[in-house]
Amino acid sequence: MREFSKAELQALYEPLPPEACNRIQDTLALLPLQKEEPIMKRRISIGLLAALIAILGLTSAALAGGILGRIQINWKGEKIIAAPQITQAPYHTNSPSALEEQHQMQSISQRIDALANEFPSRDLIVSTWKDQGAATISYRGRSMITDTLDQFLAFMEKAPHLPPLHILPEGYTFQKAEIYLACQEGSQYTLAETRETEGITLQRYTADPKDDVITGYHLILEKEDGQRIMIYCHLYTQSDLNDLCADLAEDSIVEMMDAPGMDNALRIVTNDRAGHILRKELDAPIPCLNEFIFSTEQVEIRPTLYQEVQFHNSAPLEDEQALFMLLGIAP
Amino acid sequence: MEKESFERMYLEMAPGLYRLAQSILHHPPDAQDALQQAAVNAWRSLARIHPGTERAYFTRILINECRNIQRRRMRMLPMDPLPERPARNMADSSLKEAIHSLPEGLRLPFLLHFMEGYTDREGADAMGLSLSAFKTRLIRARKKLQKILEEEGMP
Numbered sequence: 001m002r003e004f005s006k007a008e009l010q011a012l013y014e015p016l017p018p019e020a021c022n023r024i025q026d027t028l029a030l031l032p033l034q035k036e037e038p039i040m041k042r043r044i045s046i047g048l049l050a051a052l053i054a055i056l057g058l059t060s061a062a063l064a065g066g067i068l069g070r071i072q073i074n075w076k077g078e079k080i081i082a083a084p085q086i087t088q089a090p091y092h093t094n095s096p097s098a099l100e101e102q103h104q105m106q107s108i109s110q111r112i113d114a115l116a117n118e119f120p121s122r123d124l125i126v127s128t129w130k131d132q133g134a135a136t137i138s139y140r141g142r143s144m145i146t147d148t149l150d151q152f153l154a155f156m157e158k159a160p161h162l163p164p165l166h167i168l169p170e171g172y173t174f175q176k177a178e179i180y181l182a183c184q185e186g187s188q189y190t191l192a193e194t195r196e197t198e199g200i201t202l203q204r205y206t207a208d209p210k211d212d213v214i215t216g217y218h219l220i221l222e223k224e225d226g227q228r229i230m231i232y233c234h235l236y237t238q239s240d241l242n243d244l245c246a247d248l249a250e251d252s253i254v255e256m257m258d259a260p261g262m263d264n265a266l267r268i269v270t271n272d273r274a275g276h277i278l279r280k281e282l283d284a285p286i287p288c289l290n291e292f293i294f295s296t297e298q299v300e301i302r303p304t305l306y307q308e309v310q311f312h313n314s315a316p317l318e319d320e321q322a323l324f325m326l327l328g329i330a331p
Numbered sequence: 332m333e334k335e336s337f338e339r340m341y342l343e344m345a346p347g348l349y350r351l352a353q354s355i356l357h358h359p360p361d362a363q364d365a366l367q368q369a370a371v372n373a374w375r376s377l378a379r380i381h382p383g384t385e386r387a388y389f390t391r392i393l394i395n396e397c398r399n400i401q402r403r404r405m406r407m408l409p410m411d412p413l414p415e416r417p418a419r420n421m422a423d424s425s426l427k428e429a430i431h432s433l434p435e436g437l438r439l440p441f442l443l444h445f446m447e448g449y450t451d452r453e454g455a456d457a458m459g460l461s462l463s464a465f466k467t468r469l470i471r472a473r474k475k476l477q478k479i480l481e482e483e484g485m486p
Contacts, residue, residue, distance in 0.1 A: 004426075009446035012427040013350040020349070020363045021342055024370050028338050291399070 075264040075279075077256040108200070109138075115195075115202055116140045122181070124189055124205040126292065139292050142181040142207065149174040152219070159214035161286055162233055162309060163261070169322030172221040172229060179217045180234070182290035185303050187211035189289065213288050215306065229315040229322060235286065235306035236279075259329045263308075274320040278311040278327070337377060341370050344386055347447045348393050354442050355397040355435065365400055369393040390443070390457035429479045437472035444469055 108129060116125040125140040146152050152174065156164060168174070183189060189205035196202075216234035252270040259265035259278055268275040291302040313323050345366060352362035369392045373380075380388045430438060443449040443457060455465035 004445055006446060006448060008426075009430075009442065010347075010350060012430070013353045014359050016346045016349040016366075017363075020366065021345060023363070024342065024345065024367050025338065027367055028334065028341075028370060028374065 075256070075266065077254045077266055111198060112138060112200060112202075115197065115200065119202075119204050121145060122206075122209075123192070124207070126203045126205065127200055128203075129200045141290075144179045144181065145176060146179070147174075147176045152177045152179070152217075155179050155214065155217075158212070161235075161282055161284075162214065162216070163280065163311075163327060165219075165231070165326050166328040167325045169221065169229065169319065169325060171223050171319075172322070173223075175220040175222040175228070177217050177219040180215045181207075181212045182215045182288035182304070183207045183211045184213050185287035185289060187289065189301055213286065215288065215290060216309075227316045227319070229319065229326070230313065231326065232312040234310055234312075235282075236308050236310055237304060237306060259324075259327075261329055269317065272317050273314050274317045274323070275314040276311065276323055278313070278329075279308055280310075281308045282306065334374075337374060340385055341373065341389065344389055348389060350446065351390065351439070351442060352393055352397055354431070354438060355394065356400060357431075361400050362397075365393060365396040368399075369396045372396065384453075384456060386449070387453045387456035390449075390453075391459065394439070394457070425483055426480075429476055429483060432479055433472055433475055437468055437475060440465055440468040441472035441476065 112127045112129075116127065119125055121143050124142050127138050127140075144155065146155070149168070156162065187208065189207050191203055192206045193204040194201065195204075216232070219231040219233075221229040221231075252268055254266060254268050257265040257267040257276065259276070262278045262280045264279045266277045268277070286306040288304050288306060289301050291304045292300070311327065313326075315323050348369070349362055349366050352365045353359055356362050356365065369389065372392045372395075373389050376392075430441065433441065439458060440454055443454040444451070449457065451462055451466055451469070454460075454469075455462045458465060460468070
């Protein structure tokens, strides 16, 4: 086999852009000011991008039609870069070995899901398995699912850091909500059980409910005709106000929106759906245990400092006003 | 270590770390995120770093951060398979395709050693492997890559 030079291999990858170095320097410069909890200027990328796709209800149709494009926008609603098209293609390859490996990954993922679902959703499930001799990890975070509005509202009373919901829009009924949980800093997760099956090791961690911190929720309201309003509310560590990526159809409308009480707000309209992305800095940062790092053979659960709340909401275009009413932010 | 020294050292290593992050995430913006968060995490745990092992330690933190980003992707859009590898893009070089068709457990040792010049010890520490396991993977990676390149008609 021929030898490869470092330069030949290094040329296969994009060089580090100077602005990325600048961002690192900016971040490091802030560290002493933040003591043990430094600020990170984070690019909102694939995670929010994915949420946005889900919010707008575009995924299936858009991917089928191949119309999605990675568009970088900012909180002013300006489209900054139309980067190379993102379609299903980058995530697939045609080689038989790659397809087989992909199939194996999906199979493992499904098995883990099935195994994890045997445990209460309130418990943290950490799954590890060996892939080519290396340990690979995934986890299912803690959550509670409720299908009654009263129960949901009762939970929300325990989350004064999240902006409250106001009026249930006319014509919509409460469908279900998933409430995401972490543990407050200073508490601990307790390893309650380890189970090994089919090459997968599952560890179940429990936490004392009195230590719960609600870090967000996903709420679904539905009309008789099946149309849905979806509210995604999540705490975030820190966002970069200048970077927000989204996969949108080219003809999507993106514009700034006035949303009293919020620090930033965007309105996005695609086809027959309206989406709102809203962010607001928390009055006081919330430290939680909700970050999982895998090192060699053990899982380390680290503290996270949440500093802002974001909403990613969507509704049928004709019911967009309901989104404002729900959050009590009618412009 | 003073912050200035840490910053200088991290930024010197950043181009190589960025290439490694790209090889895991296949998405430059995410790779930049990983690089940035890894800097923060490395600074936080600076006291644990032994002099002379900085590169391996930073790499390990970076790999962990890449895993976090992969998990977030999985969590946020479960209906879409986790992007493990890039598409076969005609614009990409066949060599890159071949390298990326290696499983990650083999791809990373190969890139750490041949692209970034890590010693076996450094690579093993960066991946949390024993020295012998890292060496074994290097051999397997080379063999597998050779086979792939031969199949592609690239000697």
